[in-house]
Amino acid sequence: MFVELLNGRIIKLIRFEIMKSINANGQQHALAALARSVSIGLMFLVSPATALAAYDVNIAAPASPISAQIYGLHMYILYVCAAIFVVVFALMFYSIFKFRRSNGSKPDVNFHESTLIEIIWTLIPFVILLFMAIPATKTVLDMKDTTNPDMTVKVTGYQWGWRYDYAAEEVGFYSSLSTPWSQIGQPGEKATEEKGKDYLLEVDNPMVVPVGKRVRLLVTSNDVIHGWYVPQLGVNQYGIPGFVKDVWFKADKVGTFKGQCSQICGKLHGYMPITVVVKTEADYAKWVAEAKARWGTAPVAAVAAVPAAVAAPEPGKPLTLVDLKTAGEKVYAANCVACHQASGKGMPPTFPALSGSKVVLGPTDGQINILLNGKPGTAMASFARLSDFEVAAVMTYTKNSWDNSTGKFVTPDDVKAKRKS
Amino acid sequence: MASATIHDHANDHSHDHAHHGPGPWTRIFTTTNHKDIGSMYLWFSLLMFFVGGAMALLIRAELFTPGLQVVQPEVFNSLTTVHALVMIFGAVMPAFVGFANWLIPLQIGAADMAFPRMNNWSFWLMIPATVLLMASFFVPGGAAASGWTLYPPLSTQGGIGVDMTIIAIHILGASSIMGSINIITTILNMRAPGMTLMRMPMFVWTWLITAYLIIAVMPVLAGCITMLLTDRHFGTAFFNAAGGGDPTMFMHIFWFFGHPEVYILILPAFGIMSQIIPTFSRKPLFGYASMVYATASIAILSFIVWGHHMFTVGMPAAGQLFFMYATMLIAVPTGVKIFNWIATMWRGSITFETPMLFAIGFLCMFTLGGFSGLVLSIVPVDITLHNTYYVVAHFHYVLFPGAIWALMAGVYFWLPKWTGRMYNETLGKWHFWLSAISFNVTFFPQHFLGLAGMPRRIPDYALQFAEWNMISTIGAFALGFSQLLFVYNVFSCIRSGEKAKERQWDSADSLEWTHLPSPVPYHTFEMPPDLRGAKAVH
Numbered sequence: 001m002f003v004e005l006l007n008g009r010i011i012k013l014i015r016f017e018i019m020k021s022i023n024a025n026g027q028q029h030a031l032a033a034l035a036r037s038v039s040i041g042l043m044f045l046v047s048p049a050t051a052l053a054a055y056d057v058n059i060a061a062p063a064s065p066i067s068a069q070i071y072g073l074h075m076y077i078l079y080v081c082a083a084i085f086v087v088v089f090a091l092m093f094y095s096i097f098k099f100r101r102s103n104g105s106k107p108d109v110n111f112h113e114s115t116l117i118e119i120i121w122t123l124i125p126f127v128i129l130l131f132m133a134i135p136a137t138k139t140v141l142d143m144k145d146t147t148n149p150d151m152t153v154k155v156t157g158y159q160w161g162w163r164y165d166y167a168a169e170e171v172g173f174y175s176s177l178s179t180p181w182s183q184i185g186q187p188g189e190k191a192t193e194e195k196g197k198d199y200l201l202e203v204d205n206p207m208v209v210p211v212g213k214r215v216r217l218l219v220t221s222n223d224v225i226h227g228w229y230v231p232q233l234g235v236n237q238y239g240i241p242g243f244v245k246d247v248w249f250k251a252d253k254v255g256t257f258k259g260q261c262s263q264i265c266g267k268l269h270g271y272m273p274i275t276v277v278v279k280t281e282a283d284y285a286k287w288v289a290e291a292k293a294r295w296g297t298a299p300v301a302a303v304a305a306v307p308a309a310v311a312a313p314e315p316g317k318p319l320t321l322v323d324l325k326t327a328g329e330k331v332y333a334a335n336c337v338a339c340h341q342a343s344g345k346g347m348p349p350t351f352p353a354l355s356g357s358k359v360v361l362g363p364t365d366g367q368i369n370i371l372l373n374g375k376p377g378t379a380m381a382s383f384a385r386l387s388d389f390e391v392a393a394v395m396t397y398t399k400n401s402w403d404n405s406t407g408k409f410v411t412p413d414d415v416k417a418k419r420k421s
Numbered sequence: 422m423a424s425a426t427i428h429d430h431a432n433d434h435s436h437d438h439a440h441h442g443p444g445p446w447t448r449i450f451t452t453t454n455h456k457d458i459g460s461m462y463l464w465f466s467l468l469m470f471f472v473g474g475a476m477a478l479l480i481r482a483e484l485f486t487p488g489l490q491v492v493q494p495e496v497f498n499s500l501t502t503v504h505a506l507v508m509i510f511g512a513v514m515p516a517f518v519g520f521a522n523w524l525i526p527l528q529i530g531a532a533d534m535a536f537p538r539m540n541n542w543s544f545w546l547m548i549p550a551t552v553l554l555m556a557s558f559f560v561p562g563g564a565a566a567s568g569w570t571l572y573p574p575l576s577t578q579g580g581i582g583v584d585m586t587i588i589a590i591h592i593l594g595a596s597s598i599m600g601s602i603n604i605i606t607t608i609l610n611m612r613a614p615g616m617t618l619m620r621m622p623m624f625v626w627t628w629l630i631t632a633y634l635i636i637a638v639m640p641v642l643a644g645c646i647t648m649l650l651t652d653r654h655f656g657t658a659f660f661n662a663a664g665g666g667d668p669t670m671f672m673h674i675f676w677f678f679g680h681p682e683v684y685i686l687i688l689p690a691f692g693i694m695s696q697i698i699p700t701f702s703r704k705p706l707f708g709y710a711s712m713v714y715a716t717a718s719i720a721i722l723s724f725i726v727w728g729h730h731m732f733t734v735g736m737p738a739a740g741q742l743f744f745m746y747a748t749m750l751i752a753v754p755t756g757v758k759i760f761n762w763i764a765t766m767w768r769g770s771i772t773f774e775t776p777m778l779f780a781i782g783f784l785c786m787f788t789l790g791g792f793s794g795l796v797l798s799i800v801p802v803d804i805t806l807h808n809t810y811y812v813v814a815h816f817h818y819v820l821f822p823g824a825i826w827a828l829m830a831g832v833y834f835w836l837p838k839w840t841g842r843m844y845n846e847t848l849g850k851w852h853f854w855l856s857a858i859s860f861n862v863t864f865f866p867q868h869f870l871g872l873a874g875m876p877r878r879i880p881d882y883a884l885q886f887a888e889w890n891m892i893s894t895i896g897a898f899a900l901g902f903s904q905l906l907f908v909y910n911v912f913s914c915i916r917s918g919e920k921a922k923e924r925q926w927d928s929a930d931s932l933e934w935t936h937l938p939s940p941v942p943y944h945t946f947e948m949p950p951d952l953r954g955a956k957a958v959h
Binding site for chain 1: 489491492493494498566567580663667668669704706735737738742745750752757759765766769772773781784785789796799800804805809869876878879880883885886889
């Protein structure tokens with residue numbers, strides 16, 4: 001396993017370390033390099049093989065004014081703590097070595113009380129804390145100042161993905177994990193595909209923002225509490241269902257910034273990454289135009305108008321079971337497979353089997369109801385955000401796969417009728 | 422003092438075991454003896470420590486490499502949830518109550534706890550609670566999987582396992598409250614003549630303060646999870662925005678309990694430290710009075726810092742600043758305690774038996790955990806570290822080498838008194854050094870993971886986190902298996918340890934060492950010792 005992980009990385013890492021030391025001219029860099037070499041040295045003690053793989057020991061490079069302040073603040077506090085550490089541990093180990101009985105030390109039983117000393121070591125930490133609190137307060141006030149945004153994006157957490165609604169641009173779309181399950185694998189079932197570079201950190205539709213603009217986020221949630229966390233932009237904000245909280249960032253540079261959901265939100269909490277792509281203003285304008293065409297924007301509230309990820313057939317063309325089933329397989333792979341499994345056998349009792357399921361084989365209305373409204377008290381969430389066509393397709397797929405061969409199919413009109421009622 | 426030892430029934434063992442009750446089984450169900458109940462608490466918590474530890478190892482096994490290999494994500498979430506609940510409510514709290522039962526009557530010169538029958542009841546309540554908690558893994562929907570904080574609406578989604586967890590916490594809470602009532606009443610009413618409050622050993626002091634904390638916050642937790650229960654089943658909407666409630670309110674109420682709770686887990690540990698460090702430094706505790714005041718200050722401050730668990734909910738700047746300043750303030754009394762312990766060693770005559778090794782380990786590691794706590798108290802830094810592995814590293818630094826090492830130090834320290842036999846010193850030292858090294862291999866890299874942005878409570882992770890996670894898992898298995906040495910050492914001590922001396926540690930000066938033989942007889946201090954005019958015993 002070690003060899004597998006290290007394969008091909010060692011050379012890259014050596015280069016990485018050399019580059020780091022070349023850059024190590026500032027004091028901050030020198031200390032960081034020292035910390036790194038100490039930790040690498042420790043790693044050699046644990047296992048010589050892992051030593052070369054040791055990296056990422058600090059907060060990622062900041063990409064916004066706030067995250068730069070956070071980075072600076074963290075380094076400052078760390079150095080202060082390091083200084084206190086040296087003093088306290090020096091005193092502690094001095095007394096441990098000097099006053100050991102084997103060294104002939106006799107106890108001074110009268111040295112056990114001193115009001116003056118108590119006052120001194122109450123006051124000194126207090127003063128040190130003051131010097132920490134002052135810069136921290138400044139950053140807090142900067143972080144909380146969400147006034148004068150250049151643009152506003154509403155971020156909604158879902159189990160398990162994100163939705164971004166650009167108010168002024170009239171664009172809204174879902175963003176979810178694009179790493180295929182074949183890279184993730186299952187207990188007892190090895191991943192069939194090699195893990196990619198951005199394993200678990202890649203999404204189908206990233207959030208896109210222009211560089212150098214104050215972006216205000218209105219963060220909320222559709223179901224449970226989620227956390228919109230992109231460290232390099234200095235944002236970590238809970239999305240709380242029923243409430244909207246605002247937060248802001250300004251990206252300093254063009255690039256791609258990654259993050260993950262930071263608050264446990266159920267089964268796939270570990271599988272709802274965030275990607276923010278920062279573009280130049282011209283590129284951003286281009287993206288907005290494309291996005292408008294793709295996710296043509298209707299009012300967000302009109303759920304049925306949310307555009308489909310799986311394209312609906314041309315109007316007028318009669319739907320066939322095969323077409324619906326083919327489209328449904330894609331919808332299933334994107335939305336259902338994590339719980340109900342590719343085999344349709346689910347993971348009972350939490351995630352019931354669809355193969356042979358009474359609900360799937362039973363009346364259409366019952367199944368549509370569960371898909372649109374979820375099943376309260378269980379992990380089954382509402383999938384009302386899917387289009388009528390997608391719901392019809394995925395239902396058709398479940399009714400005609402595995403052990404199920406009903407020969408029945410569901411039309412988008414059936415779904416539409418049920419959605420209205 | 423040693424020369425003035427008063428043997429309580431020294432040569433009269435008529436009160437010893439043998440003739441007590443009909444048989445061992447009836448005895449464990451019906452005993453009201455504080456020593457029996459203390460031992461039962463300790464055995465129970467040792468068992469739960471390994472149950473919780475096994476869950477931790479399953480978690481670490483899943484995190485050994487990226488991808489899903491060992492458990493499904495849902496089961497992983499249940500494991501993290503129940504690991505925390507078992508360790509907090511099943512291992513650490515009962516273990517400290519076990520110590521309290523054993524030691525408080527001995528250290529203040531009382532015959533037993535104030536309410537012996539309630540004492541029996543508070544122990545036995547824990548069994549159905551634990552059975553409920555563990556059985557929740559096997560019901561439809563599985564065990565609670567929302568993290569031990571049980572935040573709604575996620576916790577309203579789960580199945581009957583969540584209800585079982587809620588009931589289990591209710592029962593455990595009731596047990597803790599009864600235990601605390603017993604402890605407070607015993608300490609305030611049953612001290613021997615001359616055992617004034619400011620002469621009590623620090624362990625008794627810290628437990629007195631802890632018991633008040635428990636009485637103050639356990640009912641808050643009970644209210645909190647009751648509201649959760651009625652939201653789940655009876656159509657209330659305390660935490661549901663659609664009905665006019667607010668999920669954030671749950672967090673406020675929960676953490677109003679939750680923050681004092683972490684001090685409930687650590688204050689008695691401070692007490693054990695304050696007895697072991699002076700003993701092996703052969704000097705009285707430095708700054709006894711300021712240690713008492715510092716403990717009380719920590720307890721009081723612990724009620725006004727809960728918001729630091731919630732910096733990312735979007736509270737106003739004034740709220741964030743208040744909770745940041747209050748949290749930073751806790752560093753002051755905590756620092757005072759650390760400095761006093763160091764000053765106790767200063768100009769001492771130190772030896773390094775196993776309890777002292779664990780105590781010094783506690784000092785070092787707890788200080789490191791204090792530093793990461795200080796880093797996390799800084800709101801902007803917390804924003805970027807909230808719910809990452811940095812937080813996991815932080816609280817394991819204060820709880821494992823903090824609470825658990827204090828417990829182990831305490832067991833090694835008092836085993837000779839409890840059993841009349843000595844543990845194996847060499848094995849004890851092996852246990853310490855293996856734990857110290859493997860603990861740091863497990864948890865130090867988690868700081869790096871958190872700084873690099875790895876969220877906690879995820880079963881699978883991006884590739885840049887792979888190396889540190891692998892190292893952490895290797896450390897965790899070493900740490901877990903090292904603890905078997907402890908079990909072996911305790912068993913072999915009881916079965917075949919060398920005979921311990923009455924005052925095994927030459928400068929231990931609390932009453933159990935100065936007034937009672939080893940092992941302590943079944944009944945002690947039926948007549949309280951008269952301590953008026955005697956030298957201070959701390």
